[in-house]
Amino acid sequence: MKRVNKNRIKKDPPIKQVKQEKRQTTLAGGTFTDKLIAYRDIHAQALFSSLGRMIATPYSSIMTIAVLAISISLACGFYVVVVNIHQLTGNLQTSSQISLFLRDEVSDAHAKKMSESILNNQNVQKVDLISKDQALAEFKDYSGFGSAINALKKNPLPIVIQVLPKNTLTDKQGLADLLKKFQQMPEVDFAQFDLQWVERLQAIVEVAQVFAFLLNILLAAAVLFVIGNTVRLEFYGRRAEVVISKLVGATNAFICRPFLYTGFWIGFISGVSAWFIVTLLMLILRGSVERLSGLYEGDMHLQFLGFSETLFLISTSSILGILGGWVVLFCELRSNKL
Amino acid sequence: MIHFLNVIKRYEETGDVLRNISFNLERGEMAFLTGHSGAGKSTLLRLIAVMERCTRGQIIVDGHDLNLVRESQLPFIRRKMGFIYQDYKLLNDRTVFDNVALPLIIAGFSHQEVTRRVRAALEKVSLQGKEKKYPLALSGGEQQRVGIARAVVNKPPIIIADEPTGNLDPELSAEIMELFRQFQQVGVTILIATHDISLISQLNQRVLKLDHGQLVVN
Numbered sequence: 001m002k003r004v005n006k007n008r009i010k011k012d013p014p015i016k017q018v019k020q021e022k023r024q025t026t027l028a029g030g031t032f033t034d035k036l037i038a039y040r041d042i043h044a045q046a047l048f049s050s051l052g053r054m055i056a057t058p059y060s061s062i063m064t065i066a067v068l069a070i071s072i073s074l075a076c077g078f079y080v081v082v083v084n085i086h087q088l089t090g091n092l093q094t095s096s097q098i099s100l101f102l103r104d105e106v107s108d109a110h111a112k113k114m115s116e117s118i119l120n121n122q123n124v125q126k127v128d129l130i131s132k133d134q135a136l137a138e139f140k141d142y143s144g145f146g147s148a149i150n151a152l153k154k155n156p157l158p159i160v161i162q163v164l165p166k167n168t169l170t171d172k173q174g175l176a177d178l179l180k181k182f183q184q185m186p187e188v189d190f191a192q193f194d195l196q197w198v199e200r201l202q203a204i205v206e207v208a209q210v211f212a213f214l215l216n217i218l219l220a221a222a223v224l225f226v227i228g229n230t231v232r233l234e235f236y237g238r239r240a241e242v243v244i245s246k247l248v249g250a251t252n253a254f255i256c257r258p259f260l261y262t263g264f265w266i267g268f269i270s271g272v273s274a275w276f277i278v279t280l281l282m283l284i285l286r287g288s289v290e291r292l293s294g295l296y297e298g299d300m301h302l303q304f305l306g307f308s309e310t311l312f313l314i315s316t317s318s319i320l321g322i323l324g325g326w327v328v329l330f331c332e333l334r335s336n337k338l
Numbered sequence: 339m340i341h342f343l344n345v346i347k348r349y350e351e352t353g354d355v356l357r358n359i360s361f362n363l364e365r366g367e368m369a370f371l372t373g374h375s376g377a378g379k380s381t382l383l384r385l386i387a388v389m390e391r392c393t394r395g396q397i398i399v400d401g402h403d404l405n406l407v408r409e410s411q412l413p414f415i416r417r418k419m420g421f422i423y424q425d426y427k428l429l430n431d432r433t434v435f436d437n438v439a440l441p442l443i444i445a446g447f448s449h450q451e452v453t454r455r456v457r458a459a460l461e462k463v464s465l466q467g468k469e470k471k472y473p474l475a476l477s478g479g480e481q482q483r484v485g486i487a488r489a490v491v492n493k494p495p496i497i498i499a500d501e502p503t504g505n506l507d508p509e510l511s512a513e514i515m516e517l518f519r520q521f522q523q524v525g526v527t528i529l530i531a532t533h534d535i536s537l538i539s540q541l542n543q544r545v546l547k548l549d550h551g552q553l554v555v556n
Contacts (some may be wrong), residue, residue: 034448041449244427247387248441248488249417251410 043257050261053234064230064266068223069273072317075219076278076305078212084303085205097194098179100161106187108132111159114187118163123178128162135160158189220320227266227324231259235332256329260322267321271314278305339365339496339527340386345395347381347551355381357551359395363529365495368522370538371531373548379531382548383500386529387421388412400495417445420489424501426481428473434460434484435469441492459491463517479510486517490526497521499530503537511537 054061102111108131119127130138135157140149165178175193182191193199235242242255286302293301305313340363347356356378363369371379384390385397388404397404400418407415420441421427428437438459442452460466463483473481482502489497497518503511515537522528532538538545547555 034451035446038443038446038448042443042446045443240427241429244429245440245444246413247389247416247421247427248444248492249413250444251413254413254444 042254046258046261050258051265054262054265061266064226065270065273068226068266068270068317069277071219071222071226072270072274072313073277073281075212075216076274076313077281078215080278080282080303080305082205082208082212085201085208087303098163098165098175098182098191099194100163100182100185100191101189102159102161102187103189104158106159108159110187111161114185115161118161118182121178123166123174124163125166126164128164130160130162132157132159162194220316223267223270223317223320224324224327227263227321228328230266231263231325232328232332234262235259235329252333255333256326259329260325263321263323263325264318265321267318267324268314270321271317274317275305275310275313339363339367339400340529341396341398342382343396343398345385345392345397347378347385347390348393355551356385356392356548359548359551359553361546361553361556363527365527366522366525367544368518368528368541369530369544369546370541371529371546371548372533372535372538375533377548378551379548380500383498383529383531386498387419388415413444417441417492418494419496419498420492420494422482422485422489422497422499422502424504426473426485428481428484428488430473432472433469434465434471434473434476437473437484438487438491441488445492455491456487459487462490463487478505479507479513482506482510482514483517486514490521495526497526497528499528499532501532502530503532503534508536512540515541 102114106114111129111131115127115129118124132155136149136155139157163182165175179191179193182188245255282302282304289302340361342359342361345356345359346354348354359382371382373379381390385392385404386399388407391405399415402415404415429440435456438456439452442455447455456469457466460469463486465480465483465487468476468480473484476484482505486502489499499518502518503514506514511534518528518530519541545555546553
């Protein structure tokens with residue numbers, strides 16, 4: 001018996017045939033165009049059946065999407081805030097101009113002499129003297145406290161000498177040395193770089209930007225996990241279908257397709273919802289921001305999500321959805337040999 | 339068509355479930371696989387379906403050495419076989435039509451071809467007109483016939499049935515066996531696992547009997 005079997009087995013066609021037959025099998029049942037149409041139909045069917053299944057379980061779908069939409073809108077909202085602050089500070093250039101605030105007892109004449117001597121310094125390009133009266137007039141104009149200042153008996157403002165260092169002096173150490181030198185003059189109350197606060201603000205914005213970036217990575221991971229888990233639950237819920245499909249010859253690609261579309265839909269709808277949430281929040285905020293801006297005589301307009309940003313938001317969340325599903329299915333199909 | 343050569347299947351927990359199984363089913367041959375429960379019938383069928391691989395030995399199905407078939411090629415091997423189960427394994431949330439169409443859709447047949455073949459398969463099992471029903475609205479015998487229609491709709495050269503008449507009365511069982519005989523006559527290789535002795539004696543076909551993992555009657 002065994003011998004007979006052996007002989008027969010040897011006569012069997014070689015194993016290499018599998019590949020050839022695979023091609024034949026996949027091309028069975030019509031022309032290439034027919035195949036293409038059938039393939040398109042499979043995709044369309046998976047696309048809409050997965051959407052239909054989500055609609056069939058509205059509560060769980062809505063809850064999942066709400067969680068994701070809020071996470072995404074958090075990331076997105078933070079990004080928008082950073083962009084807007086950045087826009088605000090971007091208009092203000094950094095400057096290396098130094099302001100010297102003189103002591104109260106220094107007279108105008110002495111200040112004038114002093115500014116002339118400063119101009120002689122080889123590192124200084126330009127010197128502006130702002131007398132107490134000038135400063136007061138300027139302050140009255142810009143601050144809107146005119147009448148309050150009129151009530152003051154004595155001008156509280158100091159004499160200021162604005163020093164613009166030469167362009168050749170660009171390194172921080174040189175500028176710092178110059179500042180120190182001025183600081184040590186007996187007449188100078190204190191000296192500081194103008195707009196130093198802008199630099200500081202910009203540094204803060206930079207920190208916020210890095211933070212926003214890290215936050216976005218975390219939230220993207222959260223989206224990935226939530227969608228992955230949703231797809232995993234659905235995979236378990238439809239386990240019978242997966243097993244039966246496998247038994248009648250479904251490839252892993254065929255089995256995964258509807259689940260990947262589920263991931264896509266969740267990501268896509270969450271992204272769109274997040275866009276609406278962020279836009280709504282900004283519409284609510286717009287009025288107050290513009291009033292604030294008006295108080296500072298600023299010209300700040302709240303920046304909404306632009307077209308490319310919206311596109312990026314929605315495509316990223318959709319891709320995260322597919323990716324989350326894919327990771328889970330890859331693991332499930334590997335660990336489950338039916 | 340189906341060759342087993344010194345096949346051993348060993349599980350770590352239970353030891354050898356199949357011991358040194360060798361047999362050979364020719365094209366168009368029909369055989370019953372029988373034996374007490376736990377004798378290894380289901381395991382043997384699972385090996386043919388490549389839901390599991392054998393521990394030792396060689397299984398060749400339609401020219402393919404199942405030990406050498408890669409995971410990615412398994413679906414194409416499975417399309418050569420139609421599986422029929424005692425519990426039918428139908429998708430209860432899909433119509434009869436969709437259940438039967440599943441193998442064709444998976445294989446990528448065009449819409450017209452799917453419709454044509456599903457109709458033909460349902461006609462073959464006398465279920466024409468029930469396309470739009472859901473499996474649970476059908477009787478056990480009808481559900482089993484849906485399962486058979488799904489197994490044959492792709493015209494596979496091999497049919498594997500695991501206790502296909504287990505839940506059916508003798509009359510329905512006889513009907514279904516008659517169907518199998520018709521398939522056999524057109525050259526389909528059929529392996530039926532059953533312990534329905536009367537059924538086996540009626541049909542006078544080859545019998546493979548398993549006893550504690552060994553083939554005692556061939």
